[in-house]
Amino acid sequence: xxxxxxxxxxxxxxxxxxxxxxxxxxxxxxxxxxxxxxxxxxxxxxxxxxxxxxxxxxxxxxxxxxxxxxxxxxxxxxxxxxxxxxxxxxxxxxxxxxxxxxxxxxxxxxxxxxxxxxxxxxxxxxxxxxxxxxxxxxxxxxxxxxxxxxxxxxxxxxxxxxxxxxxxxxxxxxxxxxxxxxxxxxxxxxxxxxxxxxxxxxxxxxxxxxxxxxxxxxxxxxxxxxxxxxxxxxxxxxxxxxxxxxxxxxxxxxxxxxxxxxxxxxxxxxxxxxxxxxxxxxxxxxxxxxxxxxxxxxxxxxxxxxxxxxxxxxxxxxxxxxxxxxxxxxxxxxxxxxxxxxxxxxxxxxxxxxxxxxxxxxxxxxxxxxxxxxxxxxxxxxxxxxxxxxxxxxxxxxxxxxxxxxxxxxxxxxxxxxxxxxxxxxxxxxxxxxxxxxxxxxxxxxxxxxxxxxxxxxxxxxxxxxxxxxxxxxxxxxxxxxxxxxxxxxxxxxxxxxxxxxxxxxxxxxxxxxxxxxxxxxxxxxxxxxxxxxxxxxxxxxxxxxxxxxxxxxxxxxxxxxxxxxx
Amino acid sequence: xxxxxxxxxxxxxxxxxxxxxxxxxxxxxxxxxxxxxxxxxxxxxxxxxxxxxxxxxxxxxxxxxxxxxxxxxxxxxxxxxxxxxxxxxxxxxxxxxxxxxxxxxxxxxxxxxxxxxxxxxxxxxxxxxxxxxxxxxxxxxxxxxxxxxxxxxxxxxxxxxxxxxxxxxxxxxxxxxxxxxxxxxxxxxxxxxxxxxxxxxxxxxxxxxxxxxxxx
Numbered sequence: 001x002x003x004x005x006x007x008x009x010x011x012x013x014x015x016x017x018x019x020x021x022x023x024x025x026x027x028x029x030x031x032x033x034x035x036x037x038x039x040x041x042x043x044x045x046x047x048x049x050x051x052x053x054x055x056x057x058x059x060x061x062x063x064x065x066x067x068x069x070x071x072x073x074x075x076x077x078x079x080x081x082x083x084x085x086x087x088x089x090x091x092x093x094x095x096x097x098x099x100x101x102x103x104x105x106x107x108x109x110x111x112x113x114x115x116x117x118x119x120x121x122x123x124x125x126x127x128x129x130x131x132x133x134x135x136x137x138x139x140x141x142x143x144x145x146x147x148x149x150x151x152x153x154x155x156x157x158x159x160x161x162x163x164x165x166x167x168x169x170x171x172x173x174x175x176x177x178x179x180x181x182x183x184x185x186x187x188x189x190x191x192x193x194x195x196x197x198x199x200x201x202x203x204x205x206x207x208x209x210x211x212x213x214x215x216x217x218x219x220x221x222x223x224x225x226x227x228x229x230x231x232x233x234x235x236x237x238x239x240x241x242x243x244x245x246x247x248x249x250x251x252x253x254x255x256x257x258x259x260x261x262x263x264x265x266x267x268x269x270x271x272x273x274x275x276x277x278x279x280x281x282x283x284x285x286x287x288x289x290x291x292x293x294x295x296x297x298x299x300x301x302x303x304x305x306x307x308x309x310x311x312x313x314x315x316x317x318x319x320x321x322x323x324x325x326x327x328x329x330x331x332x333x334x335x336x337x338x339x340x341x342x343x344x345x346x347x348x349x350x351x352x353x354x355x356x357x358x359x360x361x362x363x364x365x366x367x368x369x370x371x372x373x374x375x376x377x378x379x380x381x382x383x384x385x386x387x388x389x390x391x392x393x394x395x396x397x398x399x400x401x402x403x404x405x406x407x408x409x410x411x412x413x414x415x416x417x418x419x420x421x422x423x424x425x426x427x428x429x430x431x432x433x434x435x436x437x438x439x440x441x442x443x444x445x446x447x448x449x450x451x452x453x454x455x456x457x458x459x460x461x462x463x464x465x466x467x468x469x470x471x472x473x474x475x476x477x478x479x480x481x482x483x484x485x486x487x488x489x490x491x492x493x494x495x496x497x498x499x500x501x502x503x504x505x506x507x508x509x510x511x512x513x514x515x516x517x518x519x520x521x522x523x524x525x526x527x528x529x530x531x532x533x534x535x536x537x538x539x540x541x542x543x544x545x546x547x548x549x550x551x552x553x554x555x556x557x558x559x560x561x562x563x564x565x566x567x
Numbered sequence: 568x569x570x571x572x573x574x575x576x577x578x579x580x581x582x583x584x585x586x587x588x589x590x591x592x593x594x595x596x597x598x599x600x601x602x603x604x605x606x607x608x609x610x611x612x613x614x615x616x617x618x619x620x621x622x623x624x625x626x627x628x629x630x631x632x633x634x635x636x637x638x639x640x641x642x643x644x645x646x647x648x649x650x651x652x653x654x655x656x657x658x659x660x661x662x663x664x665x666x667x668x669x670x671x672x673x674x675x676x677x678x679x680x681x682x683x684x685x686x687x688x689x690x691x692x693x694x695x696x697x698x699x700x701x702x703x704x705x706x707x708x709x710x711x712x713x714x715x716x717x718x719x720x721x722x723x724x725x726x727x728x729x730x731x732x733x734x735x736x737x738x739x740x741x742x743x744x745x746x747x748x749x750x751x752x753x754x755x756x757x758x759x760x761x762x763x764x765x766x767x768x769x770x771x772x773x774x775x776x777x778x779x780x781x782x783x
Contacts, residue, residue, distance in 0.1 A: 129714035143703050187718060194725050201732055337648035340602040445733060
């Protein structure tokens with residue numbers, strides 16, 4: 001008994017002295033990586049790309065890129081982190097003193113990401129809290145002050161768009177026009193940061209426990225939504241549309257570039273989070289198997305999520321199409337004063353022809369009010385980003401029976417996906433900072449608190465009326481270019497400056513066997529070539545594109561056009 | 568002479584039927600969508616339903632203009648279609664050839680709109696008076712918006728969680744200090760060493776017997 005007590009005191013003395021904390025078991029590490037990699041991009045970017053590039057056919061370039069670029073680079077980052085047992089700055093400085101800048105670049109990119117990413121979680125909270133009402137607030141337009149009809153802006157747009165752009169964001173007409181902070185948004189942002197702090201406050205000891213939940217519960221919700229989605233009216237239309245492969249898209253180089261880009265950003269390479277997570281591993285942890293598992297889980301989740309998304313798309317498109325038919329039917333009934341049951345939804349098109357030929361003059365009068373109802377064009381509206389998550393999905397949910405339940409489930413899932421990714425982002429900032437002597441004397445709680453507070457205060461800028469435009473700027477232009485550059489330098493450094501031979505030996509030291517020829521070829525040849533190709537493509541696009549643009553919401557015209565955001 | 572009287576009578580009776588016509592200046596068009604509203608339980612529109620309509624409208628006119636006794640005969644209906652739309656005009660009980668003003672009819676209908684709707688089991692959308700927009704119900708404004716309540720609950724839980732996480736190590740440390748002071752009184756001959764590396768051995772008298780059996 002005395003022995004045990006003594007050992008325990010020695011261990012705790014160790015921890016106070018600053019020996020590196022570790023994950024409680026390898027499962028926590030795997031779940032942390034899954035939680036970080038499986039994020040909002042799997043739900044709102046991959047289905048869009050799938051639809052854009054020929055449905056089922058897109059899986060071919062996607063899977064090829066996964067094995068050429070995704071898994072090797074993921075493996076590389078885990079290896080570096082586990083070997084050096086330091087955050088990104090320390091790890092790269094250890095490889096070569098001149099390369100500390102790579103680590104610093106990763107930290108700065110993670111900082112940018114932390115600033116704007118939690119806003120999405122704030123929006124998810126806002127929607128989640130507003131789901132606890134008898135009628136979902138985005139289902140109907142609010143009535144104007146004269147009580148004569150719905151608010152004009154809402155009538156010209158749709159209620160879901162109005163709720164997002166006016167009530168959630170209170171968006172201004174351009175990035176220059178500004179205003180005060182939206183209090184509701186600010187409160188939700190504070191909550192998001194408090195929860196992030198709660199999750200990371202004790203470093204891996206707290207993160208390790210949280211990831212059991214944040215990594216697994218989204219799958220439960222996705223599964224429930226899969227069952228719900230497939231049983232919805234018209235869901236089959238969407239799934240069929242998505243999976244019909246259009247093989248001619250494979251000849252388009254943009255397809256391959258988008259596949260490579262999606263793999264790259266979806267795995268979260270270059271931010272330093274993977275290095276940070278791996279640095280808390282035991283030295284002999286088998287990360288090779290874990291790298292393959294996590295990458296496959298990430299891609300599998302993308303495909304799974306896109307089936308769900310397309311079922312929802314199909315439902316929404318069918319509902320809109322049938323509403324369009326109903327409006328046309330009413331228009332015909334009222335204009336020609338026919339009995340109510342003479343035209344049904346199925347016979348609308350026949351009647352249009354009949355009436356056009358028998359009463360051409362009268363028909364011409366209503367011709368401009370006649371809408372063109374087409375299921376294909378409803379399905380064709382490809383949407384990605386926040387537009388998909390907060391507008392299209394909300395629209396689909398409000399048409400489901402028991403919509404409050406589905407709404408709550410959906411936004412909890414979005415929150416867990418977003419929070420899981422935030423864990424990685426903040427860890428990527430805190431871990432390298434801890435390696436410095438000045439900050440290592442600070443307690444864990446204090447350092448984490450300071451980082452969260454700093455990001456919260458700067459993030460309040462995104463809750464202003466022009467905040468969404470700033471968000472777009474950060475999202476589209478903040479990190480994409482830098483990440484490609486960072487990872488390119490990483491892989492070239494490890495392959496040629498550090499040397500593949502030394503790297504092999506390090507891995508053998510950790511795992512007990514050398515990496516296979518496949519890995520070596522990927523690191524030294526394929527991945528650098530692919531990254532250089534992507535890099536050149538981005539530069540060309542940037543130069544061709546001229547001044548970067550953004551799309552704005554015009555209150556008077558209320559036009560479409562706010563949908564294209566990437567992640 | 569007789570023919571002239573007959574012609575005059577015919578003309579006057581024809582004139583008397585003219586007040587109700589489509590696009591009459593003091594008339595309104597009504598549209599009912601019974602099948603849309605009631606589906607399988609829809610009733611058939613016939614003469615009796617029309618009588619009920621005229622009676623309900625007479626009731627509305629009476630309620631609005633308190634003194635005047637409107638009767639079913641004061642409501643004149645015409646131009647009925649299979650869609651179930653028709654035009655109506657209201658004649659004044661004091662002056663059978665004069666029509667009640669459009670504005671007055673509109674106010675009367677607005678006042679009793681609910682009663683008229685429920686007489687036919689219809690709503691504002693399925694019993695339409697073309698030209699009279701329904702007044703929409705005022706939105707319910709609760710004192711505390713419901714989202715704030717849920718927000719408060721979650722925020723409270725998170726705040727409590729943070730406090731627990733921050734305070735518990737301090738509590739544990741205090742408890743351990745108490746245990747340690749108890750332990751120190753029991754152990755003898757132990758030198759507590761606080762070097763940089765705790766892995767280096769310190770010859771510990773009280774454990775010397777156990778070292779033969781246990782691995783360190």
